[in-house]
Amino acid sequence: MNPYFEIFQAWQPWLGFPRTPPTGTPPALPDELRAAVDPDMLDVFDQMSALSPRMGGMTLRDLLVRHYAWSIPSPEALSAAAHFSGGRILDVGAGNGYWASLLADLGVDVLATDLHPVPNGYMGAAQHYPVQVMDAAEAAAAHPDRTLMMSWPPLDDPMGARALEAYRGDRVIYLGEWGGACGTPALFRALNTEWEHVPSAAAIPRWTGMNDRLVLLNRKRTPDKPR
Structure with a gap:
């Protein structure tokens, strides 16, 4: 449901x-x-x-x-994220775990974390999925074997950039505005230079005036230097 x-x-x-x-x-x-x-x-x-x-x-x-969540999870977006993830996701800044719960329903092994458990300034008291209280960067560093997912990293908050820097895995699922009302310049500079977009036709519905999107990214590989 x-x-x-x-x-x-x-x-x-x-x-x-x-x-x-x-x-x-x-x-x-x-x-x-x-x-x-x-x-x-x-x-x-x-x-x-x-x-x-x-x-x-x-x-x-x-x-x-x-x-529920800041981004609306369409069936197409959930299916695309589940398939891209390889079946294992680390959801940092998971809020109340709504996206995590729906991905788990599709068979994905989701570990959801958030440093600020609900209720907080962003979410009400509803809890849709178990969320561990954990710093995003610490969680990202500890789970390179999972696809990193972040949704609406807070504006002007280094959380997203720190998590991405600490992460040593190869796949990222990003939900939110690309720039706009999310994250920091450092986050999008890293995403634009160190990661490459994976084409996807999956879209998420948008509230009026919002420009959020689902973005799938693979880590860019640096060509081996000749010896």
């Missing part, structure tokens, strides 16, 4: 700025979600939805991001 993706798809006609306003009303949020999210955020969503479905859609992202 992937309720985040399903809710986003169901609400899609009322999100953003559609040329033709949809008719009818969007589906109600699942009872289990309403019971689990922050009541103040839910109250704002309900008030905005009472004004119009489109107004409700404008507040839906905040509600779902804090309960």
Whole structure:
């Protein structure tokens, strides 16, 4: 099950700025979600939805991001990440483990870590998968045998760059904006110079105004110097 993706798809006609306003009303949020999210955020969503479905859609992202994840996991993206990973993933900055749980459902051996367990400034209290409390760089250094996955490394925070520098494996799965609201210049400088993109047609749905993406990368190999 992937309720985040399903809710986003169901609400899609009322999100953003559609040329033709949809008719009818969007589906109600699942009872289990309403019971689990922050009541103040839910109250704002309900008030905005009472004004119009489109107004409700404008507040839906905040509600779902804090309960599930920052990037929306489409079935195609999950399948691509699982296949690319070789079956073993280290998810650093895993938050509440939503992506990790869905990848594990596909048979991937996922080790999820985060230095700041939920709830924190980014995520609510929901826990979707076991997440070990561990520094990202320490985890990356300890698990070169796993594909390194990082999702929305915090803006202006060296976490992502430190994890990448410590990692001695050969594959990276990156989720988030390429630059933009993620990471540091050092992170993207390293990704652009030391790693190469693996072509993939898998895409992730985007909230209005967001430019996040799924990027698969292999470490570049330095040609052997002649003796």
